[in-house]
Amino acid sequence: MNFNRHLENIEVYEAGKPIELVVREFGVAPENIIKMASNENPFGMSPRVAEAIAKNSYKGYLYPDDSMYELKDALAKKYSVDSSEIIIGAGSDQVLEFISRAKLNSSSKVLMNGVTFAMYSIYTEQMGAEIVKTDSVEHDLKQFQTLAEEHNPDIIFLCTPNNPTGDIIEKDNLLNFLETVDKNSLVVVDGAYMEYVKYSSPDSYIEPKDLIEKYPNTIYLGTFSKAFGLGGMRVGYGVAKKEIIENLYKVRPPFNITTLSLLSAIEALKDMEFVENSIESNFSEMRRFEEFADENGLDYIKSSTNFITLLLPDGYNSSNLSDKLLRVGIIIRDLKGYGLNAIRITIGKPEENSRFFEVFKKIL
Numbered sequence: 624m625n626f627n628r629h630l631e632n633i634e635v636y637e638a639g640k641p642i643e644l645v646v647r648e649f650g651v652a653p654e655n656i657i658k659m660a661s662n663e664n665p666f667g668m669s670p671r672v673a674e675a676i677a678k679n680s681y682k683g684y685l686y687p688d689d690s691m692y693e694l695k696d697a698l699a700k701k702y703s704v705d706s707s708e709i710i711i712g713a714g715s716d717q718v719l720e721f722i723s724r725a726k727l728n729s730s731s732k733v734l735m736n737g738v739t740f741a742m743y744s745i746y747t748e749q750m751g752a753e754i755v756k757t758d759s760v761e762h763d764l765k766q767f768q769t770l771a772e773e774h775n776p777d778i779i780f781l782c783t784p785n786n787p788t789g790d791i792i793e794k795d796n797l798l799n800f801l802e803t804v805d806k807n808s809l810v811v812v813d814g815a816y817m818e819y820v821k822y823s824s825p826d827s828y829i830e831p832k833d834l835i836e837k838y839p840n841t842i843y844l845g846t847f848s849k850a851f852g853l854g855g856m857r858v859g860y861g862v863a864k865k866e867i868i869e870n871l872y873k874v875r876p877p878f879n880i881t882t883l884s885l886l887s888a889i890e891a892l893k894d895m896e897f898v899e900n901s902i903e904s905n906f907s908e909m910r911r912f913e914e915f916a917d918e919n920g921l922d923y924i925k926s927s928t929n930f931i932t933l934l935l936p937d938g939y940n941s942s943n944l945s946d947k948l949l950r951v952g953i954i955i956r957d958l959k960g961y962g963l964n965a966i967r968i969t970i971g972k973p974e975e976n977s978r979f980f981e982v983f984k985k986i987l
């Protein structure tokens with residue numbers, strides 16, 4: 624059977640492993656499994672959100688409000704933009720898909736960092752467009768500028784902080800770079816972890832209005848999956864000038880998030896204290912990871928997110944280490960697929976991290 628020929632070279636995205644798999648394959652009891660692979664909030668969701676879901680669960684029979692008025696209104700107020708400048712997706716992943724479908728065809732090019740979020744490549748390949756990458760692990764905007772001039776890309780993906788490395792693009796550098804970009808190139812600024820930057824490096828904290836007013840060819844992406852603890856509800860958003868949003872709406876299916884997801888996101892925005900407390904714990908625990916790395920002679924990339932990437936010395940293999948941890952119920956992310964001999968670990972609760980240190984030290 625023939626399929627869209629652009630799919631031939633696509634490797635199916637391998638998501639972080641679920642708890643169910645470890646129970647099934649290695650017989651570890653669910654309560655002994657620690658999931659440190661998908662950058663979820665280890666504290667779960669705000670109790671206020673959990674309560675709202677329970678109370679409104681019967682509403683699952685109703686289609687959601689497809690205008691998503693209340694959520695867009697809350698985000699518009701949070702970011703001082705207009706509701707017409709916002710689109711909601713089933714995760715910001717879906718907004719990435721809208722962007723690729725609205726902007727790319729088989730003669731397009733996109734530009735991205737050497738090591739970055741895998742979905743940028745996958746959506747680009749689906750459209751048959753060409754991928755140009757820098758050869759950098761952390762964003763090198765000088766290279767971005769040179770390659771943008773050479774290739775004239777339709778989309779430039781910037782991820783700050785970057786996944787899977789955790790480093791940020793400094794705000795001044797980012798804004799200077801935007802000055803140089805051709806107005807026909809759409810610059811995607813993926814801020815999936817931006818809430819953490821407000822705490823760790825406030826000078827590089829970016830909000831949509833910092834970008835879209837002066838640079839109308841940019842779109843900012845945010846998500847409820849990370850700091851807000853709603854990964855399973857699938858809610859993300861894009862903020863851009865109206866012309867861009869209108870075109871993204873043309874490829875959006877109706878009712879693209881669920882009634883309960885919509886309600887959770889609206890409720891989550893009312894409990895910023897939960898988010899702030901989670902972030903505070905995240906960075907005091909991050910310090911424990913840095914100390915652990917120092918004590919054990921491991922290099923790491925300074926992170927402004929809820930995960931840390933440990934670079935392994937020669938003689939260690941990231942896949943073997945990940946596998947050994949998996950067998951005892953600790954799920955982390957092997958970065959072999961990104962071309963790095965490194966592992967990415969989501970910062971857990973204090974007691975989870977203590978267990979990680981203990982087990983990992985033995986395995987080392």
Ligand SMILES: *Cc1c(COP(=O)(O)O)cnc(C)c1O
Nearest residue numbers: 714715716740786815846848859
């Ligand atoms: C997690 C993540 C996303 C999107 O997550 P959704 O759950 O689809 O909102 C986007 N970009 C990066 C860099 C991420 O790490």
